[in-house]
Amino acid sequence: xxxxxxxxxxxxxxxxxxxxxxxxxxxxxxxxxxxxxxxxxxxxxxxxxxxxxxxxxxxxxxxxxxxxxxxxxxxxxxxxxxxxxxxxxxxxxxxxxxxxxxxxxxxxxxxxxxxxxxxxxxxxxxxxxxxxxxxxxxxxxxxxxxxxxxxxxxxxxxxxxxxxxxxxxxxxxxxxxxxxxxxxxxxxxxxxxxxxxxxxxxxxxxxxxxxxxxxxxxxxxxxxxxxxxxxxxxxxxxxxxxxxxxxxxxxxxxxxxxxxxxxxxxxxxxxxxxxxxxxxxxxxxxxxxxxxxxxxxxxxxxxxxxxxxxxxxxxxxxxxxxxxxxxxxxxxxxxxxxxxxxxxxxxxxxxxxxxx
Amino acid sequence: xxxxxxxxxxxxxxxxxxxxxxxxxxxxxxxxxxxxxxxxxxxxxxxxxxxxxxxxxxxxxxxxxxxxxxxxxxxxxxxxxxxxxxxxxxxxxxxxxxxxxxxxxxxxxxxxxxxxxxxxxxxxxxxxxxxxxxxxxxxxxxxxxxxxxxxxxxxxxxxxxxxxxxxxxxxxxxxxxxxxxxxxxxxxxxxxxxxxxxxxxxxxxxxxxxxxxxxxxxxxxxxxxxxxxxxxxxxxxxxxxxxxxxxxxxxxxxxxxxxxxxxxxxxxxxxxxxxxxxxxxxxxxxxxxxxxxxxxxxxxxxxxxxxxxxxxxxxxxxxxxxxxxx
Numbered sequence: 001x002x003x004x005x006x007x008x009x010x011x012x013x014x015x016x017x018x019x020x021x022x023x024x025x026x027x028x029x030x031x032x033x034x035x036x037x038x039x040x041x042x043x044x045x046x047x048x049x050x051x052x053x054x055x056x057x058x059x060x061x062x063x064x065x066x067x068x069x070x071x072x073x074x075x076x077x078x079x080x081x082x083x084x085x086x087x088x089x090x091x092x093x094x095x096x097x098x099x100x101x102x103x104x105x106x107x108x109x110x111x112x113x114x115x116x117x118x119x120x121x122x123x124x125x126x127x128x129x130x131x132x133x134x135x136x137x138x139x140x141x142x143x144x145x146x147x148x149x150x151x152x153x154x155x156x157x158x159x160x161x162x163x164x165x166x167x168x169x170x171x172x173x174x175x176x177x178x179x180x181x182x183x184x185x186x187x188x189x190x191x192x193x194x195x196x197x198x199x200x201x202x203x204x205x206x207x208x209x210x211x212x213x214x215x216x217x218x219x220x221x222x223x224x225x226x227x228x229x230x231x232x233x234x235x236x237x238x239x240x241x242x243x244x245x246x247x248x249x250x251x252x253x254x255x256x257x258x259x260x261x262x263x264x265x266x267x268x269x270x271x272x273x274x275x276x277x278x279x280x281x282x283x284x285x286x287x288x289x290x291x292x293x294x295x296x297x298x299x300x301x302x303x304x305x306x307x308x309x310x311x312x313x314x315x316x317x318x319x320x321x322x323x324x325x326x327x328x329x330x331x332x333x334x335x336x337x338x339x340x341x342x343x344x345x346x347x348x349x350x351x352x353x354x355x356x
Numbered sequence: 357x358x359x360x361x362x363x364x365x366x367x368x369x370x371x372x373x374x375x376x377x378x379x380x381x382x383x384x385x386x387x388x389x390x391x392x393x394x395x396x397x398x399x400x401x402x403x404x405x406x407x408x409x410x411x412x413x414x415x416x417x418x419x420x421x422x423x424x425x426x427x428x429x430x431x432x433x434x435x436x437x438x439x440x441x442x443x444x445x446x447x448x449x450x451x452x453x454x455x456x457x458x459x460x461x462x463x464x465x466x467x468x469x470x471x472x473x474x475x476x477x478x479x480x481x482x483x484x485x486x487x488x489x490x491x492x493x494x495x496x497x498x499x500x501x502x503x504x505x506x507x508x509x510x511x512x513x514x515x516x517x518x519x520x521x522x523x524x525x526x527x528x529x530x531x532x533x534x535x536x537x538x539x540x541x542x543x544x545x546x547x548x549x550x551x552x553x554x555x556x557x558x559x560x561x562x563x564x565x566x567x568x569x570x571x572x573x574x575x576x577x578x579x580x581x582x583x584x585x586x587x588x589x590x591x592x593x594x595x596x597x598x599x600x601x602x603x604x605x606x607x608x609x610x611x612x613x614x615x616x617x618x619x620x621x622x623x624x625x626x627x628x629x630x631x632x633x634x635x636x637x638x639x640x641x642x643x644x645x646x647x648x649x650x651x652x653x654x655x656x657x658x659x660x661x662x663x664x665x666x667x668x669x670x671x672x673x674x675x676x677x678x679x680x681x682x
């Protein structure tokens with residue numbers, strides 16, 4: 001297949017009943033390499049606030065957030081091979097559930113995060129089931145996910161009960177609180193929370209890919225009729241992947257609300273967000289474990305770099321000073337360049353080279 | 357002709373289901389109409405406005421249905437190409453004092469070249485790659501065009517200062533003259549494209565590649581060249597649409613972006629690669645949008661469009677007006 005293979009080194013994955021061990025133990029054993037790499041990275045990243053602070057730390061939080069969103073998208077778009085162009089729906093459901101429970105009921109955002117994940121998973125399962133039931137594929141499937149997200153956006157936009165176009169603002173607390181997930185703006189705690197959430201997402205993905213259901217999901221992506229012939233229910237596993245992806249994306253939405261203190265229908269459900277969620281995975285490498293996180297570093301890094309270039313242009317670009325649109329122009333050129341010259345994503349291309 | 361053939365082959369149960377859904381939808385609409393206090397003028401105006409807006413959707417979607425149907429590229433730069441054509445037309449009117457409609461002779465060939473360059477220079481390298489890569493390439497191109505225009509012209513909306521006589525009155529409803537011209541032009545353009553696809557050598561080659569690129573290559577058609585020409589023809593159709601909407605739409609860097617997704621919906625509704633389907637689909641979407649606003653007060657007018665779109669995807673994925681015409 002022309003697509004990047006889901007598992008980076010398939011040879012050490014026992015196929016079918018090759019393993020005597022069952023369930024979680026076997027999965028853990030198979031994923032020990034990835035989990036060890038993850039542990040090492042988390043330890044290094046946890047030390048970052050000691051060196052970095054202020055503006056740079058905020059950028060780091062955004063990198064981690066979009067890393068999480070990319071990892072979440074990749075479960076559906078990469079491993080299950082169902083290209084979603086409407087992940088904003090799940091993000092928005094997470095953010096709005098948290099917002100409503102926090103502002104109207106006064107519940108902790110942690111509860112909102114959990115409830116939002118469940119709501120998004122149910123919505124995702126429904127969206128997935130309908131789409132698979134009617135056998136939507138490729139561009140049709142992508143456009144359907146887009147329509148699902150747009151319908152939510154339009155509904156919220158016109159709903160007085162959900163504050164319409166105004167959206168939700170997080171009420172400010174006098175003191176910082178872990179329970180209410182609110183800290184002073186320069187606090188490294190946001191960074192730690194986001195690092196924890198991304199780590200959790202990566203653990204889930206690693207375990208998924210190395211588990212039997214995960215192998216089924218990959219098998220269905222590679223050859224659905226063959227998987228069905230072998231007795232695997234394609235719809236069941238694809239819907240599971242969509243629901244899991246939706247729940248993880250919703251968690252990102254909840255965190256977004258708590259970090260930026262504000263959401264409205266355009267921010268939370270808009271098509272622009274749907275694109276921003278899928279970009280990290282595509283730039284990093286679709287269907288790889290580490291690709292989306294690496295893609296988020298590159299994506300946010302490139303975005304910041306082009307903004308910086310425009311704000312303080314070097315001499316040869318000084319004619320661009322103060323013009324709007326230049327940063328996006330540079331961003332678009334970089335995006336086109338990456339897709340043309342590294343069509344499997346930065347990490348995807350690299351991982352492939354290493355294998356050969 | 358092809359439609360009757362498909363209808364004959366379709367199992368009766370499915371036909372019954374389609375008919376049942378159609379009857380249900382019509383029943384709901386009639387029920388809403390009788391319960392609502394709406395004057396006939398409001399309905400006539402909604403139908404007229406819907407048809408006029410729908411013709412524009414059809415115009416924009418005609419080029420897209422070729423690109424999507426033949427090249428299978430999800431072209432997210434389609435709206436941006438429309439904007440590009442509008443700015444080009446605006447410049448010609450503004451600097452040279454041309455009649456807006458006279459700019460057709462420059463804008464259409466110019467967009468043809470832009471489309472050819474895009475396909476030959478960028479998209480041909482990504483043919484055969486996963487759908488998302490092509491989608492993001494055209495997305496990048498769209499950002500490039502939009503922000504290039506923003507950089508050059510600024511965000512101020514531009515209009516061509518041309519006045520036409522008093523608006524036309526139909527049963528108490530009003531339609532402006534440039535919109536009627538766009539409506540008629542949409543009919544002509546659809547007929548022209550249909551003829552070109554069915555009767556010319558290039559059209560036949562385009563249809564052949566759209567049906568089976570490998571088979572077309574085997575009989576000596578250079579598929580890559582046809583890709584370039586198809587995209588170019590699609591882009592020049594958008595160029596024609598740009599000129600036709602110039603007199604009544606404001607030109608700003610984001611004008612076209614709003615049309616992209618509607619154009620996709622129209623293409624799916626009309627059937628991939630089906631030019632006349634795109635026109636009928638456009639008119640249908642225009643009507644749904646306007647009547648949806650009357651029938652579902654309080655909801656966004658686009659809501660009804662998305663509902664119909666999803667229902668079409670689920671129940672008649674080959675489009676409601678028969679299968680592929682290519």
